[in-house]
Amino acid sequence: MSFFRRSPWILHYDGSSCNGCDIEVLACLTPLYDVERFGVVNTGNPKHADILLVTGSVNERNVEIVENLYRQMPDPKVVVAVGACACSGGIFARAYNVQGGIDRVVPVDVYVPGCAARPERIIDGVVQGIAALEGKRAAMAAGRRRGALRPQSGSQPAGAA
Amino acid sequence: MSGLAGAVLFVVLAPVAGGLLVGADRVVTARMQGRVGPPLLQPFYDVGKLLEKEARQVNPVAEPLLLGHLAFMALTGALVLGGVDLLFTVFVFALAALCLVLAAGSVASPFSHAGAERELIVLLATEPFFILMLAAVCKVTGASTFAGVLASPVAVAEELPGVLLAFLFVATVKLRKSPFDIAASHHPHQELVSGLTSDMSGRLLAYVHLAHWYETALLAVFVVLFFNRSVPLGLAVFLLAYAVEILVDNSTSRAKWELVLRSSWAVTLLFSGGNVLAVFLLGR
Numbered sequence: 001m002s003f004f005r006r007s008p009w010i011l012h013y014d015g016s017s018c019n020g021c022d023i024e025v026l027a028c029l030t031p032l033y034d035v036e037r038f039g040v041v042n043t044g045n046p047k048h049a050d051i052l053l054v055t056g057s058v059n060e061r062n063v064e065i066v067e068n069l070y071r072q073m074p075d076p077k078v079v080v081a082v083g084a085c086a087c088s089g090g091i092f093a094r095a096y097n098v099q100g101g102i103d104r105v106v107p108v109d110v111y112v113p114g115c116a117a118r119p120e121r122i123i124d125g126v127v128q129g130i131a132a133l134e135g136k137r138a139a140m141a142a143g144r145r146r147g148a149l150r151p152q153s154g155s156q157p158a159g160a161a
Numbered sequence: 162m163s164g165l166a167g168a169v170l171f172v173v174l175a176p177v178a179g180g181l182l183v184g185a186d187r188v189v190t191a192r193m194q195g196r197v198g199p200p201l202l203q204p205f206y207d208v209g210k211l212l213e214k215e216a217r218q219v220n221p222v223a224e225p226l227l228l229g230h231l232a233f234m235a236l237t238g239a240l241v242l243g244g245v246d247l248l249f250t251v252f253v254f255a256l257a258a259l260c261l262v263l264a265a266g267s268v269a270s271p272f273s274h275a276g277a278e279r280e281l282i283v284l285l286a287t288e289p290f291f292i293l294m295l296a297a298v299c300k301v302t303g304a305s306t307f308a309g310v311l312a313s314p315v316a317v318a319e320e321l322p323g324v325l326l327a328f329l330f331v332a333t334v335k336l337r338k339s340p341f342d343i344a345a346s347h348h349p350h351q352e353l354v355s356g357l358t359s360d361m362s363g364r365l366l367a368y369v370h371l372a373h374w375y376e377t378a379l380l381a382v383f384v385v386l387f388f389n390r391s392v393p394l395g396l397a398v399f400l401l402a403y404a405v406e407i408l409v410d411n412s413t414s415r416a417k418w419e420l421v422l423r424s425s426w427a428v429t430l431l432f433s434g435g436n437v438l439a440v441f442l443l444g445r
Contacts, residue, residue, distance in 0.1 A: 002210070002213060003206050003207075003209035003210035003213060004210055004213065006200075006203075006206040006209075006210070007203070007206045007207045007209070007210040030196075031194065031195040031196045034191070034196040034197050034198070036187075036191060036196065036198055036199050037196075037197050037198065037199060038199075039199050039200070039203055039206055039207070041207075043355070044354050044355070045354050045355045045358075045359055047217060047355075047359065047360060047361065047362040048355060048358075048362065048366065050210075050214070074214055074215035074216065074217050074362040074363055075214070075215040076214070076215075137213060140215075141213075
């Protein structure tokens with residue numbers, strides 16, 4: 001068993017959302033849901049994070065930021081798209097400045113639907129993200145044993161929550 | 162217990178004790194906030210994961226410096242318990258902190274630089290006190306080593322209550338507890354991001370965590386110096402003080418660095434300096 005299952009550190013980025021999903025993400029940290037029970041830490045630093053949790057869609061201004069945050073995260077890493085906007089652009093999909101869901105920029109491993117996504121569903125998405133993280137870690141370890149180059153993140157097919 | 166056995170025991174057991182204490186800290190903090198909190202062994206899971214994760218080398222000089230930070234921190238405790246002159250160990254302690262500052266300053270991140278500069282301020286606020294504290298302990302007991310202080314008939318805490326109070330204040334700064342967590346924070350979304358650990362990932366960050374556990378255990382050893390008549394009493398006082406630190410950490414917000422520097426020097430000079438002056442004037 002690897003330690004990734006017990007210590008997933010999350011970086012939360014808010015794209016162009018209505019803040020509904022962000023409130024629900026923060027609700028996960030409150031005494032009612034308390035995701036720290038599972039070792040989850042809401043870190044503000046991409047270099048410490050294992051899971052990039054994105055709410056809201058990608059627009060012309062934040063596309064570089066999402067890419068940059070993803071590139072700064074060390075492997076293994078997974079991306080969880082939370083809410084309708086992060087999954088597909090949601091009700092903002094046809095707005096002039098919106099490009100669409102997060103998977104337009106970075107490879108998404110878990111899609112969490114909902115408008116806004118409920119805390120239980122977000123926690124479920126993170127748990128599925130941990131499973132994807134574990135898979136990437138195993139692939140990384142196997143690659144190291146074979147003496148291969150560092151595996152490219154996001155090369156695995158995206159799952160669905 | 163011979164000096165060498167004490168040194169080896171510290172190097173082996175201090176990270177276990179320090180990690181457990183940090184784990185208990187997180188559980189107690191969660192309970193104070195009405196949450197269940199992580200498992201007691203969470204810090205060990207975190208470090209285990211960091212060792213498995215990719216370490217991004219922003220500047221290749223950071224890794225040897227962080228290994229130096231860890232090694233000198235372990236060495237400080239080993240030297241204290243190994244029977245080396247107590248005053249000498251303070252400088253090894255400062256060297257450990259300096260390695261961390263250099264590692265944080267070796268990268269381009271402005272958050273890391275802010276953290277490194279603030280860690281230097283923390284050094285400026287605390288190092289003079291540690292020298293004064295150990296000099297005072299050596300003065301009242303007439304001994305210069307850990308074993309010598311423990312064997313001394315003088316009860317250090319009765320002679321140096323002011324120095325003990327000042328030590329507990331300075332420990333808040335050293336343990337990176339709010340309101341004095343100016344160089345690096347355990348909490349996200351603040352102006353510092355992660356302070357001096359901002360650009361450290363994977364095993365590099367694991368070294369910093371391990372060194373922090375050694376440092377915590379070292380502070381416990383320093384408290385035992387004050388309660389040289391009974392080691393269990395010293396450890397109990399340390400745990401009680403740590404509980405108070407958690408309460409303070411949870412009920413205050415971060416202070417500015419000016420306040421940290423001024424208050425550390427004021428408390429050190431008033432309580433510790435006054436105490437040492439009294440000891441000298443009374444001719445002990």
